Amino acid sequence: MGRSPCCSKEGMNRGAWTAMEDKILTSYIKVHGEGKWRNLPKRAGLKRCGKSCRLRWLNYLRPDIKRGNITRDEEELIVRLHKLLGNRWSLIAGRLPGRTDNEIKNYWNTTLGKRTKTHSSENSPSPPSPPPPPNEHNSSNSVTKTQVIRTKATKCTKALISLIHPPPADHDQDYSSPSIDPLKPQDDHDDDHHQNFLLYHGSYEGQQQEMCNYEPANFLNAALFNNEDAKLDSGFDNIMWVGHQDHSLLQECWTTDSCADHSLDLGSLTFLLDSEEWP
DNA sequence: AACTGACCCAACCGCAGCCCC
DNA sequence: CGGGGCTGCGGTTGGGTCAGT
Numbered sequence: 001m002g003r004s005p006c007c008s009k010e011g012m013n014r015g016a017w018t019a020m021e022d023k024i025l026t027s028y029i030k031v032h033g034e035g036k037w038r039n040l041p042k043r044a045g046l047k048r049c050g051k052s053c054r055l056r057w058l059n060y061l062r063p064d065i066k067r068g069n070i071t072r073d074e075e076e077l078i079v080r081l082h083k084l085l086g087n088r089w090s091l092i093a094g095r096l097p098g099r100t101d102n103e104i105k106n107y108w109n110t111t112l113g114k115r116t117k118t119h120s121s122e123n124s125p126s127p128p129s130p131p132p133p134p135n136e137h138n139s140s141n142s143v144t145k146t147q148v149i150r151t152k153a154t155k156c157t158k159a160l161i162s163l164i165h166p167p168p169a170d171h172d173q174d175y176s177s178p179s180i181d182p183l184k185p186q187d188d189h190d191d192d193h194h195q196n197f198l199l200y201h202g203s204y205e206g207q208q209q210e211m212c213n214y215e216p217a218n219f220l221n222a223a224l225f226n227n228e229d230a231k232l233d234s235g236f237d238n239i240m241w242v243g244h245q246d247h248s249l250l251q252e253c254w255t256t257d258s259c260a261d262h263s264l265d266l267g268s269l270t271f272l273l274d275s276e277e278w279p
Numbered sequence: 280a281a282c283t284g285a286c287c288c289a290a291c292c293g294c295a296g297c298c299c300c
Numbered sequence: 301c302g303g304g305g306c307t308g309c310g311g312t313t314g315g316g317t318c319a320g321t
Contacts, residue, residue, distance in 0.1 A: 015315085016289070038306065054307080055290065090309060105310075106288050 013047045017056055021046060025053055026061050059102045066098025070107055078104055079112060 013021070028044035034057065037050035046053060059065075070078070074096055081092045089101035089108075096104065 014291080035307090049291090051292090051307085052290075058308095059289075087310065101309075102289075109311095110287055 011047060012049055014052075017048075017060075021048065022056070022061055025057060029057060029061075055102075059100045064098055065100065070099070070103075074099065075107075075112065078108065082108065082112070 017025075024044055024046055025048075028040065028046075032040075032043070037054040040046070040050055040053050041048045044053075048056075077096060078092060081095055085091050087105075089105040093099050093101040093104050
């Protein structure tokens with residue numbers, strides 16, 4: 001029944017790694033590189049499951065692992081990223097050079113989680129409500145409910161023709177380039193509505209454009225959507241961000257389970273962490 | 280000194296997504 | 301297109317350590 005185990009457990013070492021095993025694994029990876037974890041133990045002569053080797057390397061043996069206590073800055077960043085991303089430890093770890101997802105997860109579970117819990121119970125009489133299920137991200141709620149964002153990038157599925165912003169004069173301009181400020185509102189006259197952003201997937205030369213409605217959290221979520229990948233996936237020429245001030249034209253267009261969130265660069269989005277919009 | 284409970288963290292487990300055949 | 305294998309991720313566990321009694 002069920003899945004076969006990743007490797008035979010018979011004759012395998014388990015539990016804590018010995019110094020000798022560490023040495024063997026390290027020198028093997030130095031010569032052959034990472035990957036092919038399944039075959040690695042056999043090739044390296046280790047009586048360990050491939051998964052175990054991978055974990056040991058990633059969480060402990062890698063040369064770029066930072067040892068020592070989590071600094072105050074790191075701690076602050078973890079808290080903020082956790083607010084933003086939830087328990088996406090690998091993503092959080094990606095923003096903390098030298099720290100592993102396991103380390104951050106442990107740190108959260110043992111230290112920060114408790115602290116946060118304590119603070120929240122001090123600040124509010126009712127216990128914290130669980131995060132909403134992923135699909136509760138509908139526009140009707142999203143404007144008011146800013147919670148942990150979905151980190152799986154999502155794709156617009158409904159298309160509408162929009163004439164909100166005129167096509168740029170230069171059709172060859174690359175709107176995915178950093179020279180375009182994604183946060184700069186296109187019309188600065190209506191400050192009341194600048195908390196929302198539009199994502200266009202589309203070609204200015206084409207008839208079809210797609211839009212998504214973003215509150216800041218959703219905006220960041222959308223930013224996880226790697227431009228190059230999105231271009232490939234969607235077949236559209238350009239993906240750009242614009243400010244938007246006409247809610248009536250916004251159309252709910254989120255779906256789930258599409259696109260990838262790799263190549264994430266949260267660094268360019270750190271301004272959001274300081275935004276008053278975050279809960 | 281011995282015991283006990285709390286805490287920490289490395290390691291394990293199961294699941295899901297991706298990729299290849 | 302479907303199935304199987306591989307990899308990565310997040311939740312959980314268990315053993316070691318430390319502080320309190």
